[in-house]
Amino acid sequence: MIPVRSDERPASVPRPPVPVPTARGPLSELVTKVLAGPATGGCQGPVEAALGDVAGADPLGDDLQLALYMCYELHYEGFAGVDPDWEWQPDLLRLRGALEHAFCGFVRDHVAGGTDLDAELDALLIEPVDGSGLSHHLRREGTWEQVREVFAHRSIYQLKESDPQAWVIPRLYGRAKAALVAVEYDEFGAGRAEHVHSQLFADLMAAADLDPRYGGYVEAVPGSTLAVVNLMSYLGLHRARRGAIVGHFAAGEIASAPGAKRMLQVLDRLDAPAACRYFYSEHVEADAVHEQLMRREVIGGLLEVQPELRGEVVFGIQATNFVDGRFSAHIQDCWRRGTTSLRGPLPTLAPAP
Numbered sequence: 001m002i003p004v005r006s007d008e009r010p011a012s013v014p015r016p017p018v019p020v021p022t023a024r025g026p027l028s029e030l031v032t033k034v035l036a037g038p039a040t041g042g043c044q045g046p047v048e049a050a051l052g053d054v055a056g057a058d059p060l061g062d063d064l065q066l067a068l069y070m071c072y073e074l075h076y077e078g079f080a081g082v083d084p085d086w087e088w089q090p091d092l093l094r095l096r097g098a099l100e101h102a103f104c105g106f107v108r109d110h111v112a113g114g115t116d117l118d119a120e121l122d123a124l125l126i127e128p129v130d131g132s133g134l135s136h137h138l139r140r141e142g143t144w145e146q147v148r149e150v151f152a153h154r155s156i157y158q159l160k161e162s163d164p165q166a167w168v169i170p171r172l173y174g175r176a177k178a179a180l181v182a183v184e185y186d187e188f189g190a191g192r193a194e195h196v197h198s199q200l201f202a203d204l205m206a207a208a209d210l211d212p213r214y215g216g217y218v219e220a221v222p223g224s225t226l227a228v229v230n231l232m233s234y235l236g237l238h239r240a241r242r243g244a245i246v247g248h249f250a251a252g253e254i255a256s257a258p259g260a261k262r263m264l265q266v267l268d269r270l271d272a273p274a275a276c277r278y279f280y281s282e283h284v285e286a287d288a289v290h291e292q293l294m295r296r297e298v299i300g301g302l303l304e305v306q307p308e309l310r311g312e313v314v315f316g317i318q319a320t321n322f323v324d325g326r327f328s329a330h331i332q333d334c335w336r337r338g339t340t341s342l343r344g345p346l347p348t349l350a351p352a353p
Contacts (some may be wrong), residue, residue, distance in 0.1 A: 028064075030047075072263065103231075142266055142270075147267070261280075
């Protein structure tokens with residue numbers, strides 16, 4: 001662990017809230033419109049009218065995922081000029097519940113389920129034979145332009161890294177709580193603001209000549225990217241899904257170190273800036289330790305006292321793999337067609353590193 005040295009702590013710099021995103025369809029348009037007014041007015045009528053649109057929307061499409069993302073973002077840093085009381089406004093929560101039902105019902109329909117947790121955990125350590133993962137592609141043939149696209153996608157989560165998982169802390173106890181807090185302590189910089197992983201990713205973004213501001217690329221990413229973040233927000237916010245968010249967190253920590261090693265190889269090949277390489281080298285070291293803590297102490301401690309949550313832990317792993325797989329497939333499909341994986345081109349490239 002890194003000791004706290006108060007004389008080296010950087011001054012806290014306020015970051016302005018991001019603007020409400022541009023709507024991408026009737027559901028996200030409804031959310032943008034209601035957030036423009038005071039929460040005291042409610043939105044019962046518009047929500048009633050929109051429930052039919054939820055049933056007919058693509059569960060992983062831009063419109064539904066952006067609407068759900070905006071509802072969840074009220075629990076994080078919110079939006080510029082938006083009444084903070086919208087966070088718990090009952091009408092908007094009803095809409096959010098319908099969006100969640102459509103999204104997570106779709107995910108449950110596309111995963112195997114079951115209770116074979118050991119098989120799910122062991123599979124996370126097996127490299128795909130065909131090398132089809134996103135980091136495998138980048139290691140083989142990725143360009144600096146493609147790496148920067150991936151950074152823009154990943155920024156939607158990495159600039160709030162480990163925040164969604166922190167919601168499970170008050171829902172755990174004993175070994176599971178102690179071990180999960182130990183993992184989060186590392187994720188949040190071990191007492192050093194400059195080592196918080198979200199700050200390290202902001203440093204990475206700046207070094208790659210990308211916008212390092214929180215939410216800077218929400219307008220640029222598609223629904224498949226928003227779904228990655230929405231899944232963890234959903235699992236983290238619901239106490240009933242506490243086993244699933246533990247499974248999700250474990251899946252990320254177990255798979256992170258090998259993926260980070262591949263990204264380091266990519267960045268070394270491209271002679272990328274040091275801040276880009278440092279983010280991934282930090283994850284190689286930290287997540288190798290976190291893998292064992294998550295598997296033995298967090299999951300083991302949770303199921304020791306609540307064995308009935310085994311199926312939820314399995315679901316969390318499977319759901320993570322499913323949504324991440326759709327995210328990776330979208331990006332690689334776009335690249336095979338010779339197009340950007342974002343909704344528009346990134347700003348003019350900096351000189352190749």
